[in-house]
Amino acid sequence: MALYEWKDVYNIGIDSIDAEHQGMLNLINQLFDAMSHGKAKEIMVDIFSELINYIKLHFKREETFFTDTNFPEYIEHKLQHDLFIEKINAFKTQFDDGKQNISVELINFLTDWLINHIFIMDRNYLNHFKKHGVN
Incomplete structure (x- = not known):
């Protein structure tokens, strides 16, 4: 059972970015499902791998759009990306160091970040x- 269902209201109207956001929601749901079945620890390596791939793809796409269109708030938005990466790396370090119960914290962080993002x-x-033809 999914923790969250994607709703049309979440779409921002840029197909590639909407698809990536849906991918993040799917990761959250996968982690929740594994937790519900007592298997979170077993999938954490895969979750972190997918998160890192997501970060690289999604942030690169957004940041390319920012630079291509001279987005005036690029620096501020990139800072939020950098802070997200730092936090994911901190979660991964905790997991690698043997912390067992980071799944709930990670779900909460990812959910809050996705909603705010x-x-x-x-x-x-x-x-x-949209003014610059990105859609």
């Missing part, structure tokens, strides 16, 4: 991107 940060650049 979609509904606040990404909405800030939406008009700018």
Whole structure:
């Protein structure tokens, strides 16, 4: 059973970015499902691997859009990306060091970040991107 279901209201209207956001939600649901079945520890390596791939793809795409369109708030948005990467690396270090119960913390962090990222940060650049033909 999924913890969260994707809703159309979450879409920002840029297909590639919406698909990546859905991918993040799927990761959250996979982790929750594994936790529900007592198997979170077994999938954490895969979750971190997918998160790192997600980060590379999604942030690179957004940051390329920012630089290509001279987005005025690029530095601020990139800082949020950098802070996210730091936090994911900290979670991974904790896991690698043997901390067993980071799954709930990770789900909470990812959920909060995704909601704030979609509904606040990404909405800030939406008009700018559309004005520059990014869709």
